[in-house]
Amino acid sequence: MTYQAAIQLYLQAYNHSRFDLQAVLFDMDGVLFDSMPIHAYAWGKTLQELGLHFSEEECYLHEGRTGSGTINIVYQREYGRDATEEEVQHIYGRKSALFESSDEAPVMPGARELLEQVQKDGLKRILVTGSGQKALLSRLNHFFPGQFTPSRMVTAFDVTMGKPHPEPYLKGLHKAGITPNQAIVVENAPLGVESAKAAGLFVVAVNTGKLQDHYLQNAGADLLFESMAALNSAWPRLFQALSFFR
Numbered sequence: 001m002t003y004q005a006a007i008q009l010y011l012q013a014y015n016h017s018r019f020d021l022q023a024v025l026f027d028m029d030g031v032l033f034d035s036m037p038i039h040a041y042a043w044g045k046t047l048q049e050l051g052l053h054f055s056e057e058e059c060y061l062h063e064g065r066t067g068s069g070t071i072n073i074v075y076q077r078e079y080g081r082d083a084t085e086e087e088v089q090h091i092y093g094r095k096s097a098l099f100e101s102s103d104e105a106p107v108m109p110g111a112r113e114l115l116e117q118v119q120k121d122g123l124k125r126i127l128v129t130g131s132g133q134k135a136l137l138s139r140l141n142h143f144f145p146g147q148f149t150p151s152r153m154v155t156a157f158d159v160t161m162g163k164p165h166p167e168p169y170l171k172g173l174h175k176a177g178i179t180p181n182q183a184i185v186v187e188n189a190p191l192g193v194e195s196a197k198a199a200g201l202f203v204v205a206v207n208t209g210k211l212q213d214h215y216l217q218n219a220g221a222d223l224l225f226e227s228m229a230a231l232n233s234a235w236p237r238l239f240q241a242l243s244f245f246r
Helices: 003-013 036-049 056-061 067-079 085-101 111-120 167-176 190-198 213-219 228-244
Strands: 023-026 124-128 183-187 202-206 223-225
Touching: 003 228, 023 167, 036 056, 036 085, 067 085, 111 124, 111 228, 124 167, 167 183, 167 190, 183 190, 190 202, 190 213, 202 213, 202 228, 213 223, 223 228
Parallel strands: 023 124, 023 183, 183 202, 202 223
Antiparallel strands: none
């Protein structure tokens, strides 16, 4: 499908007469940092220590949920109940410690270059992440200087309902002061795609993880790229296509 055809389908589906692009909303894990392998390791080891099963694929499928949301899914499956607040704090604290003691997650190839193009094109950059990992959040300004201000960031600390609920992306729109037809989303996770679509947004998915493409497509992605580097290369043509519908 061409970029223009995908945009036209989006406009028709959401009953918009035009696309007035003003901002790009970026997920963080798997989009800006190649951090998902570390998350998968930390979640798997933490839950295995408690005698609970949590596969690598599950980690990728649940990416974007709040920590408590992920823990409660496992607890409901294993025990038929939600975890207590004490259990959540203990498990997420252990997971966070493992994550932060691991090697630093590298910047995703193509991410810095894409952000620079988006900035050059005069668009706002908004971070919308389900992460509460302070190690990653603190690295944003170091590796992406000037790209994200605190007033334009939505993290796990800002929401009560994590992805796939639309709240994270609705808050991102609010922080940018825009409507859904004035932004696009860059996401790598099925739940993130679902969240953005539920908020009425056009979603560009990048498959930087270990899931098959159909997970992102079935979640509702409007366009799909194999990597951030591929999206970076395609950005001038995509931006031109989006600008055509203003």
